[in-house]
Amino acid sequence: MNVMGIEEVDTLSPSLRKYADRNSIRIGTCASIEAFQNDPVYVQTLKREFNLITPENALKFGPLCPEQDVYNFEAADRLVDFAEANNMEVRGHALVWNLQLPAWLSRGNFSRSELIRILTDHIKVVVGRYAGRIKIWDVVNEAIDYDGTIKESIWSKTIGPDFIDIAFHAAHAADPAALLFYNDYGTEAKEMHADGVYKLLQNLLHRNVPVDGVGLQMHLHLDDLPAVQNLSRNFRRLSGLRLLVHITELDVRLSLNGLPNKEQLAAQAYIYGQVLKTYLAETTCKTIILWGFTDRYDWIPHFFPGDGASMIFDEEYKKKPGYEAVASQLTAYP
Numbered sequence: 001m002n003v004m005g006i007e008e009v010d011t012l013s014p015s016l017r018k019y020a021d022r023n024s025i026r027i028g029t030c031a032s033i034e035a036f037q038n039d040p041v042y043v044q045t046l047k048r049e050f051n052l053i054t055p056e057n058a059l060k061f062g063p064l065c066p067e068q069d070v071y072n073f074e075a076a077d078r079l080v081d082f083a084e085a086n087n088m089e090v091r092g093h094a095l096v097w098n099l100q101l102p103a104w105l106s107r108g109n110f111s112r113s114e115l116i117r118i119l120t121d122h123i124k125v126v127v128g129r130y131a132g133r134i135k136i137w138d139v140v141n142e143a144i145d146y147d148g149t150i151k152e153s154i155w156s157k158t159i160g161p162d163f164i165d166i167a168f169h170a171a172h173a174a175d176p177a178a179l180l181f182y183n184d185y186g187t188e189a190k191e192m193h194a195d196g197v198y199k200l201l202q203n204l205l206h207r208n209v210p211v212d213g214v215g216l217q218m219h220l221h222l223d224d225l226p227a228v229q230n231l232s233r234n235f236r237r238l239s240g241l242r243l244l245v246h247i248t249e250l251d252v253r254l255s256l257n258g259l260p261n262k263e264q265l266a267a268q269a270y271i272y273g274q275v276l277k278t279y280l281a282e283t284t285c286k287t288i289i290l291w292g293f294t295d296r297y298d299w300i301p302h303f304f305p306g307d308g309a310s311m312i313f314d315e316e317y318k319k320k321p322g323y324e325a326v327a328s329q330l331t332a333y334p
């Protein structure tokens with residue numbers, strides 16, 4: 001800010017976004033509405049470093065629709081407006097998931113036809129509202145279990161496995177121009193899971209379900225390095241289905257005992273770098289999204305106690321070796 005309180009736009013110093021723009025790469029992050037509203041350094045860093053955002057929670061069923069037929073779009077609108085004002089793309093996440101559902105829905109005891117109606121109405125309202133503004137959607141999130149079968153959820157139990165088809169058709173009807181994705185975790189490490197995701201997509205395409213792409217979340221741990229070395233095959237075979245392949249939620253967590261040490265930070269940087277390098281070499285897509293960028297708002301310690309420091313900036317927004325690793329892959333790309 002200058003003395004007038006006007007934001008100075010930094011056009012000189014290098015940033016991930018500038019490197020990525022030069023090579024037509026999308027480099028994104030999830031964005032937390034709480035941090036966005038309360039932390040100016042977060043906002044500055046967000047727009048300086050990234051050209052895409054995924055609202056971290058604001059577009060999920062629970063936060064968006066706390067009571068039946070009552071929608072609260074305020075948080076999502078703020079993030080979408082911000083993205084547009086700063087020439088960033090938005091990835092919509094996630095229309096159908098088994099988690100972060102509102103209580104009225106998970107405790108509702110709805111019949112199959114009622115739940116289909118709820119699902120399709122929800123998609124129509126949300127995708128319809130942002131049609132032409134949110135051009136990419138995670139339509140179905142995490143529907144496959146570790147053994148490769150359809151995961152048990154309110155959707156699969158009440159509707160059956162075709163809830164996936166129904167969701168994609170509804171999203172396509174609501175915005176025929178949007179790119180529609182299936183998104184899942186663990187596909188880098190667990191073979192049965194990865195095979196299950198691959199088969200699901202193969203089947204969807206076979207039945208002409210309008211799916212355009214697959215999102216690989218890639219929540220990694222330092223111990224996942226061997227899996228990272230096997231990534232090529234998965235990227236290649238999914239691309240072979242003529243699907244867009246995006247990395248949608250990359251983070252690399254450490255087991256912490258106080259502050260991370262030098263070796264851990266170097267190993268973390270190596271993994272960030274290897275993932276980007278393999279991805280950019282094996283796919284023609286160029287969309288890489290981190291699940292956060294500063295350790296200050298790392299989601300990991302809340303879900304994996306004892307782990308954390310997963311991001312490329314530390315809690316004080318100092319660049320970690322992971323930042324340099326990401327930057328060097330974005331610039332190395334021909």
Ligand code: XIL
Pocket residue numbers: 056057094141185217249299
């Ligand atoms: C996480 C958010 O980061 C947390 O803030 C929230 O409490 C739980 O969800 N896979 C996904 C994301 O698809 O939506 C999850 O995000 C992380 C795992």
